[in-house]
Amino acid sequence: xxxxxxxxxxxxxxxxxxxxxxxxxxxxxxxxxxxxxxxxxxxxxxxxxxxxxxxxxxxxxxxxxxxxxxxxxxxxxxxxxxxxxxxxxxxxxxxxxxxxxxxxxxxxxxxxxxxxxxxxxxxxxxxxxxxxxxxxxxxxxxxxxxxxxxxxxxxxxxxxxxxxxxxxxxxxxxxxxxxxxxxxxxxxxxxxxxxxxxxxxxxxxxxxxxxxxxxxxxxxxxxxxxxxxxxxxxxxxxxxxxxxxxxxxxxxxxxxxxxxxxxxxxxxxxxxxxxxxxxxxxxxxxxxxxxxxxxxxxxxxxxxxxxxxxxxxxxxxxxxxxxxxxxxxxxxxxxxxxxxxxxxxxx
Amino acid sequence: xxxxxxxxxxxxxxxxxxxxxxxxxxxxxxxxxxxxxxxxxxxxxxxxxxxxxxxxxxxxxxxxxxxxxxxxxxxxxxxxxxxxxxxxxxxxxxxxxxxxxxxxxxxxxxxxxxxxxxxxxxxxxxxxxxxxxxxxxxxxxxxxxxxxxxxxxxxxxxxxxxxxxxxxxxxxxxxxxxxxxxxxxxxxxxxxxxxxxxxxxxxxxxxxxxxxxxxxxxxxxxxxxxxxxxxxxxxxxxxxxxxxxxxxxxxxxxxxxxxxxxxxxxxxxxxxxxxxxxxxxxxxxxxxxxxxxxxxxxxxxxxxxxxxxxxxxxxxxxxxxxxxxxxxxxxxxxxxxxxxxxxxxxxxxxxxxxxxxxxxxxxxxxxxxxxxxxxxxxxxxxxxxxxxxxxxxx
Numbered sequence: 001x002x003x004x005x006x007x008x009x010x011x012x013x014x015x016x017x018x019x020x021x022x023x024x025x026x027x028x029x030x031x032x033x034x035x036x037x038x039x040x041x042x043x044x045x046x047x048x049x050x051x052x053x054x055x056x057x058x059x060x061x062x063x064x065x066x067x068x069x070x071x072x073x074x075x076x077x078x079x080x081x082x083x084x085x086x087x088x089x090x091x092x093x094x095x096x097x098x099x100x101x102x103x104x105x106x107x108x109x110x111x112x113x114x115x116x117x118x119x120x121x122x123x124x125x126x127x128x129x130x131x132x133x134x135x136x137x138x139x140x141x142x143x144x145x146x147x148x149x150x151x152x153x154x155x156x157x158x159x160x161x162x163x164x165x166x167x168x169x170x171x172x173x174x175x176x177x178x179x180x181x182x183x184x185x186x187x188x189x190x191x192x193x194x195x196x197x198x199x200x201x202x203x204x205x206x207x208x209x210x211x212x213x214x215x216x217x218x219x220x221x222x223x224x225x226x227x228x229x230x231x232x233x234x235x236x237x238x239x240x241x242x243x244x245x246x247x248x249x250x251x252x253x254x255x256x257x258x259x260x261x262x263x264x265x266x267x268x269x270x271x272x273x274x275x276x277x278x279x280x281x282x283x284x285x286x287x288x289x290x291x292x293x294x295x296x297x298x299x300x301x302x303x304x305x306x307x308x309x310x311x312x313x314x315x316x317x318x319x320x321x322x323x324x325x326x327x328x329x330x331x332x333x334x335x336x337x338x339x340x341x342x343x344x345x346x347x
Numbered sequence: 348x349x350x351x352x353x354x355x356x357x358x359x360x361x362x363x364x365x366x367x368x369x370x371x372x373x374x375x376x377x378x379x380x381x382x383x384x385x386x387x388x389x390x391x392x393x394x395x396x397x398x399x400x401x402x403x404x405x406x407x408x409x410x411x412x413x414x415x416x417x418x419x420x421x422x423x424x425x426x427x428x429x430x431x432x433x434x435x436x437x438x439x440x441x442x443x444x445x446x447x448x449x450x451x452x453x454x455x456x457x458x459x460x461x462x463x464x465x466x467x468x469x470x471x472x473x474x475x476x477x478x479x480x481x482x483x484x485x486x487x488x489x490x491x492x493x494x495x496x497x498x499x500x501x502x503x504x505x506x507x508x509x510x511x512x513x514x515x516x517x518x519x520x521x522x523x524x525x526x527x528x529x530x531x532x533x534x535x536x537x538x539x540x541x542x543x544x545x546x547x548x549x550x551x552x553x554x555x556x557x558x559x560x561x562x563x564x565x566x567x568x569x570x571x572x573x574x575x576x577x578x579x580x581x582x583x584x585x586x587x588x589x590x591x592x593x594x595x596x597x598x599x600x601x602x603x604x605x606x607x608x609x610x611x612x613x614x615x616x617x618x619x620x621x622x623x624x625x626x627x628x629x630x631x632x633x634x635x636x637x638x639x640x641x642x643x644x645x646x647x648x649x650x651x652x653x654x655x656x657x658x659x660x661x662x663x664x665x666x667x668x669x670x671x672x673x674x675x676x677x678x679x680x681x682x683x684x685x686x687x688x689x690x691x692x693x694x695x696x697x698x699x700x701x702x703x704x705x706x707x708x709x710x711x712x713x714x715x716x717x718x719x720x721x722x723x724x725x726x727x728x729x730x731x732x733x734x735x736x737x738x739x740x741x
Contacts (some may be wrong), residue, residue, distance in 0.1 A: 043445035047438060143526065152528035153483065154461065169470075170441075242467050247528070249433055249458045286438060295428050304398060307389045309429045 004114055033178060037171035040342045047286055050244055052177035052233045054278035056184045056261040059271055060231025063188055065260065066268035067197065068224040070119050070125055074134030075232050075259045077257035078115075080142055080251030082108040082233025083240035085156040088148055090241075097160035101237050106298030109226040110234020111138070116225025120218055123207075126151050137252050142248040154247030158241055173242050180238060184231055191227070204269075232259075265321055265329025276329035285314055356596035360522060381417055381676060381685065382449035383408060383424045386439045386459060388478070391431030396582075396607075397455065399658065399664035401426060404453060416557070417676045423447075429455040431609040444471060450687055451672055452663075457506065457528060458704020459479040460493060467492050472687035474669050474675065474694065478661075480606055481532055485715040492691055495715040496668045497629035497706075499544050500529075500579060500741070501536035503605040506627050506738045509539065510721045511575050511603075512544040521550035521573040521600075523589065529582020532557075533605075540653055549573055557584040565592040568600065578604040587616045590623065601625060610660050611720060614729045626731065630663040630717040631705050634730055640703025663705065670702045671709075707737035717741065 005015045017023045017279070037045055077183065086104040089095040110190050111134075118130040142149050159168040160176065167173045191197050199220045202210035211217050239248040258281055266277020288310035295306045325332050367451035385404060387398030408422045416422060416512065425447050429436030436459040452467075454460050459481070467475050468490060470664040476494040477484070478502070485495040500505065511518050522537055524530035534551070541548040549571040552564040568576060576593075578586055581604075590602055602624050604613075609626025617624055631638045634657075636645065644666065648655045671694070678693035679685055709716055718739040722731035 043438070043442040046441045050434060050438070053564040141735075152531055156465070243433075243437070243462055245462055247433075247458065247461065249528070258400060285435065287440065289435075290442070304389075308394075311390055 010039075016189055018099075019292055032202055042170050045174050047282065048175055049170060049177050051279050051282045052174075052181045053239045053242070054259075054262060054282050055181050055275050056238070057232050057235035057259050058266065058274040058278040059184055059188050060228045060235070061259050061324045062263045062266070062271065062274040063191070063200070063231075064228035064264050065226050065320070066270070066274070067204060068221065069207075070116075070221060070224065071124070071260070072131040072228070073128050073253075073256050073260065073320045074115060074131040074138070075228075075257035076251045076253065077135045077138035078108045078229040078232035079231075079236030079239070079255070080138055081111045082236035083246045083250065084142060084149055085233070085235035086153075087240055087246045088155045089169055090157055091155055092148075097158075101234065104237035105233040108236070109230040112223055112225040112232070112241050115229075117226065119221050128210050134296025135256055136253060139248060139251070139253075142251070149181075149248075152248060152315075154245050157244050157246060159244060160241055167241075170243075177238060177242070179233065184234070185271060185275065192271065196220070196223065200271075216278075250308040261318065265328055267330030270328075270330040272333065273330030276333065280329060284317060285310070288313055368589060379420050380423045381420050382401070382423045382425060382447050382666075383451045383453070383672060384440075384443040384449035385445060385453035386429040386436050386443070386455045387453070388428055388431040388436075388455040389426075390430040391429075393431040393455070393478075395612075396478070396661035397431070397657075399662040402652075402660035403658070403665025403667075404649070404669045405665075406644070406662075407666045407673065409651075410643075410647060411673040412541055417673065418680050420680070422673075425449060429454060431461065433458045433462055434731045437712070444473075450474065450690060451676075453477060453668060454479070454513050456637050457484065457532075464490050464493065472554050474672070474687055474690040476671070479526075480662065481531070482536065484569060485713065487714045490714070492687055493714060494671070494694060496671050496712070497606070497662065498627075498719050499715055500533040500605055500715045501631075502693075502715065503517065503627045503719060503738050504533040504537040504577065504579070505540050505717070505740045506719050507577055507605075507625075507721065508540050508544055509738055509740070510547060512546055515574065516639060517545055517547060518550045519547050519572055519574045521552060521568050521571070521576045522548070523552045523554065523568075523576050523578050524554050525580030526555045531638070555583055557583055559585065559588060561585045561589050563591060565589060565598065568593070569598045573600050576600050576602050578608050581611055582607050582610075583616060586613060587620070587625075590617065590620050594620065603627070603721075606660065606664075609669075609731065611657065611729065613732070614657070614724050617724065617726075618729075619726045621726040621729060623702065624724040625723075625734070626722050627658060627719045628722055628731070629706060629716065630667055631658060631737070632660070632722075632731055633658045633663075638704040640705040643703060656704070667705060670705070671697070674700060674702075714741060 007134065017026065035047065048324055057075065057079055061072065061176040064070050064072055082104040084266055086100045089100040090097065113133040119127050122130055137297045143151055159166045161167065167176050199215045202213065202215055203217060203220055262277035262281045263274050265280055267273025274278060292306040384401055388394055389401065408424050412421050423675055425443055427439035427443055429439045440452065440459065442664050451474045454475060457479040460477050461590055462481055463648050464549060467473060471490060472603040475492050476496050480495055480497060482501040484490060486494050487498050511520065519725055520541060523532055524534060550568050552567065554561055556608040586604065586608055593600055603628045606628065609628050614621045615639050631641050633641065635641050648658065674697060675690050675693040678696060679689040682689060697709060697711045699710055701708045707718060718737055720733050720737055721735040723734045725732050
């Protein structure tokens with residue numbers, strides 16, 4: 001029976017896994033993730049991969065939006081830069097996937113650095129529009145730089161490979177995705193409790209105060225942009241090599257909005273939140289899809305009503321969550337945990 | 348604590364609902380069934396056509412079922428919404444494949460076709476066709492399992508250019524296309540064909556889908572003295588705006604379009620300008636009541652969808668796809684080869700088959716049917732009237 005966590009040092013307070021219980025459940029969950037491909041079908045694994053890419057991108061964006069307080073509406077473009085870099089390097093320069101992937105991340109980070117420069121002068125809505133411009137500029141480049149991107153036709157990308165082992169099915173790619181998700185989450189979770197992470201939070205809370213405290217705004221804002229775009233680039237590159245094709249259609253503006261929605265629905269400024277957000281935003285439309293098609297199997301006459309209804313339901317869910325829990329899914333999760341910690345002897 | 352309780356309850360409800368869904372979807376299916384899957388754009392920006400395409404495809408298959416099915420075997424049609432987004436559509440595609448494992452799939456977009464092409468070829472081995480008339484997808488060597496149930500956009504350009512060359516040799520032609528894959532698809536082929544037919548391609552105008560300001564493009568066409576302008580990559584806007592401004596600026600030019608801009612919606616919008624609009628169409632229109640298959644479709648709709656008064660060309664597209672599936676299934680079943688490969692063989696064996704006049708006798712070459720008629724708008728009836736016989740490109 002637990003009745004409280006006693007921490008005797010700040011070091012203890014900063015620990016990621018604070019109790020044995022957390023470690024135990026997390027290990028169990030991780031084992032579940034590891035064995036998932038053995039009983040899930042290709043569809044579930046496909047969605048699991050999508051969730052993975054979304055988690056990487058959302059965790060990255062949360063670093064920028066949730067921790068540093070800089071809004072970016074161009075995140076899909078950075079993912080696109082990563083995707084295209086990987087595709088071009090693998091097909092034109094014949095790089096291996098393992099070399100092309102970090103390059104994709106770095107090129108996306110460089111793009112993020114450049115787009116991030118206006119953040120030094122403009123804030124809030126103005127920055128929003130500045131990054132929105134990035135989205136359109138990059139989309140234009142994807143379509144029109146035909147010698148490199150092959151325009152609207154897109155580039156076919158080979159599957160990643162180790163020796164003769166090809167990551168060409170959902171199950172095989174799943175492990176790759178899982179690996180990168182773990183790496184990303186571990187990196188970001190650790191980053192936010194370092195000096196850099198605290199600088200980000202200081203900038204978010206009050207940039208003027210942060211500067212007076214000696215935080216170099218120029219350095220940290222751009223670092224945040226770069227790291228966040230790096231992960232977007234990685235997510236884009238993974239998605240592209242999973243789909244084996246990249247076209248400009250893969251990175252539309254609404255994907256940027258979706259990434260932002262993941263971060264907001266999940267909870268700004270928590271890593272766990274963006275994971276929840278990514279899962280929610282990817283999984284719920286799928287669940288609604290399955291539900292509506294199952295419903296229309298039962299009542300075929302109402303098919304044309306049920307299918308469009310899912311968009312309404314999805315919209316209402318988001319609004320509902322934001323009204324009833326503005327701190328996002330992470331907060332809901334915290335409350336559920338708090339409830340069960342003392343259950344059934346809560347006071 | 349109250350709030351937490353609610354949240355926990357919500358979670359429980361969610362889990363219950365989810366398990367309920369699973370049981371629904373896992374309903375067993377009878378053995379002697381042929382499954383055909385479809386990812387349709389029921390929501391999203393292509394929904395106006397998607398709903399009709401879906402109805403057309405389903406009607407064709409149900410009609411075949413009513414007439415005894417495929418040599419006695421019934422067809423089961425499984426449809427999921429793809430929302431006209433690549434990731435959602437691929438998910439729906441994989442969901443159908445994992446759950447039902449059909450031998451034919453119908454896809455909602457060019458994007459989906461491209462995304463699934465490698466897997467259809469290497470892994471699923473199923474017959475595939477789609478809403479798209481993309482030239483890239485009808486490539487027997489690259490994508491042996493993928494078909495286009497009509498001419499590709501390039502073929503449509505070829506048919507229109509052939510018509511122009513006959514009506515006015517050495518005419519000055521312009522291409523007016525959207526800056527999308529859909530818009531650019533036939534442009535290269537169109538350029539070559541112009542050269543071959545001795546037509547002069549004087550202008551290429553690019554615009555955004557749904558754009559309102561087309562003044563610069565129209566002025567450019569006027570400066571270059573364009574006599575025929577072919578639209579590609581739009582459904583409605585900016586076609587009416589271009590035609591209106593061309594009229595205002597005194598540009599004497601005939602306007603033409605491919606499949607998606609040859610529809611009633613556009614004619615309604617054009618009103619009195621409809622006379623100046625021509626389009627290419629591989630299928631018959633709903634009002635061509637003397638065509639036996641159209642008669643059958645009208646009767647079917649009266650019986651099963653009594654509130655329907657008109658079916659657009661997108662419905663016909665779905666319907667013709669259905670007819671082709673049924674024909675291929677019958678042939679493959681006779682050979683005892685109800686597999687993707689068997690269906691591909693059956694499809695390629697379709698030669699001079701009459702589908703009740705909805706198209707001229709159909710022969711599939713290079714995974715497509717490169718033929719169509721040129722139609723002209725009539726501003727009084729707001730209908731299209733055929734101005735050419737069937738033109739076949741081979």
